[in-house]
Amino acid sequence: MEGRDEVTDVGATRILVVEDDEVGATLLVELLGTLGEVHWATSAEQASEVLARRDWDLLVSDIDLPGVDGLELVRLVKRQRPQLAILILSGHSSFEHAVAAMRAGADDYLTKPFDPPGLLEKAQALIERTRAKRAAGSEIVLAVGAHPDDVEIGVGGILLRHAAQGHRVTVLTLTGGEAGGVATERAAESQRAAELMSARLIHADLADTSVSEGGATIGTIVDVIDEVRPTTVYTHTSRDVHQDHRNAHSATLVAARTISRVFCYQAPSTTVEFKPTRFVAIDEFMEAKLEVIRAYASQVKIRGYLDEELLRATARYWSRFSQVRYVEPLEVVRDSDAVQVSPNRYGAVQLPEQVLDAG
Numbered sequence: 514m515e516g517r518d519e520v521t522d523v524g525a526t527r528i529l530v531v532e533d534d535e536v537g538a539t540l541l542v543e544l545l546g547t548l549g550e551v552h553w554a555t556s557a558e559q560a561s562e563v564l565a566r567r568d569w570d571l572l573v574s575d576i577d578l579p580g581v582d583g584l585e586l587v588r589l590v591k592r593q594r595p596q597l598a599i600l601i602l603s604g605h606s607s608f609e610h611a612v613a614a615m616r617a618g619a620d621d622y623l624t625k626p627f628d629p630p631g632l633l634e635k636a637q638a639l640i641e642r643t644r645a646k647r648a649a650g651s652e653i654v655l656a657v658g659a660h661p662d663d664v665e666i667g668v669g670g671i672l673l674r675h676a677a678q679g680h681r682v683t684v685l686t687l688t689g690g691e692a693g694g695v696a697t698e699r700a701a702e703s704q705r706a707a708e709l710m711s712a713r714l715i716h717a718d719l720a721d722t723s724v725s726e727g728g729a730t731i732g733t734i735v736d737v738i739d740e741v742r743p744t745t746v747y748t749h750t751s752r753d754v755h756q757d758h759r760n761a762h763s764a765t766l767v768a769a770r771t772i773s774r775v776f777c778y779q780a781p782s783t784t785v786e787f788k789p790t791r792f793v794a795i796d797e798f799m800e801a802k803l804e805v806i807r808a809y810a811s812q813v814k815i816r817g818y819l820d821e822e823l824l825r826a827t828a829r830y831w832s833r834f835s836q837v838r839y840v841e842p843l844e845v846v847r848d849s850d851a852v853q854v855s856p857n858r859y860g861a862v863q864l865p866e867q868v869l870d871a872g
Contacts, residue, residue, distance in 0.1 A: 515630040517652035526550065526640060527567065531574035531586065532602075537625070541573060541602075544629055548636060557581035561589065566712040568676055569597055570640045576603040576610065584617040589619035593797055596646040596679040597640035602627065634644065647679035654682045655743035656712075658763050659724055659757035660690040662702040662809045662819070667778030668747050669802040670795030670828070671842050676711040677798070683741050685714045685753060687733065687761060692721040692798045696813050706808040709801070722756070726763035743772060748842055750777040752786040766846065777844040781818035789842030792834045799828060799839045 526549025532538040533555050545551045549570065553559040558576050564572075572590060576583035589597055601614040604625045605787065611622045620642065621635055654675045657665035664672070664684050675682050684707055689696035700716060707714035717733045724730055738746075748765035749758040758780055769775050779787050803821050806813065813819045828839040 527569045528571045557586035570643045572599045587617040587619050593846040594677050598643040611721050640788035653743045653747045655745040657685045659687050659761040661699045665805050669805050670798040671793050672710050673798040673801050685715045685737050687717045688718045688721040702809045706805045709805045724757040724760045730764035731768050745774040746772050752784045755782040775846040791843040792840045795839050801844040
């Protein structure tokens with residue numbers, strides 16, 4: 514039964530149970546399955562891998578686990594996902610164990626054997642707590658890429674980090690990438706990659722290798738911005754030898770002129786003129802990013818720039834500007850609380866001085 518999923522029809526609620534005892538886990542999965550989708554992990558190490566793959570509403574964990582114990586798992590999860598509510602279950606009835614769990618960051622504590630209705634009541638309350646925190650402090654993120662895998666290569670780790678923090682992530686891919694493979698195959702790969710990042714995918718139908726910097730491209734991006742209403746936008750850098758990437762950059766800057774936080778990422782075709790000034794740590798998400806890249810199986814087989822060693826080395830290279838091991842670099846176009854611009858939808862705009870200086 515290890516790693517078993519119980520999927521119900523109760524919305525999109527996701528609960529992760531960490532319990533090494535099969536009998537206890539079976540009971541928890543059955544009970545909590547009335548609230549949503551439940552995944553069972555047998556160790557903290559396995560739970561950490563599962564947590565990185567998608568968004569969760571509740572973590573329920575025993576204290577006594579093989580290897581890393583439940584308290585250390587709580588500390589790790591609270592660093593990565595501060596909004597995720599955690600319920601600790603333990604056979605220890607002493608007050609000291611409850612205090613230790615709460616100090617580690619747990620949101621609530623129950624001793625075994627527990628009362629099933631009481632467990633469900635606590636679980637529901639904690640799920641609502643997670644969602645309230647997520648709604649109160651959530652960023653809305655839009656990442657724009659010309660082709661399938663552009664976004665994942667450039668900011669895959671950053672998007673995983675956003676998702677882990679409870680932010681809403683949308684990926685806009687402008688073309689089907691038909692010039693580099695079979696469009697239907699690449700579309701399926703893009704969807705799988707988005708699922709691994711807990712992101713929504715919007716796949717436009719602009720022509721590969723013919724993306725313009727004008728009307729059609731700007732209009733496509735504007736429509737998505739109007740729908741998603743992002744607080745942060747990531748797009749290609751202009752310092753790139755691929756015309757689709759350069760034009761996607763230009764079109765995004767026009768379409769996102771009212772967005773206060775806009776950043777540019779690198780691609781395999783980015784030139785040495787790429788000049789990042791922000792370096793985002795992705796140590797905790799490097800392995801998950803590589804898994805996302807593996808979703809593009811048709812491209813991994815033929816594209817040297819998708820080699821895992823190279824991707825890891827690139828992230829390691831940029832870390833020299835930080836105190837961490839792996840980094841994704843960004844050029845900053847805008848990073849402010851508010852930007853005032855003219856309301857023109859598609860035409861030329863008068864950008865503020867801070868934007869002109871940053872371009």
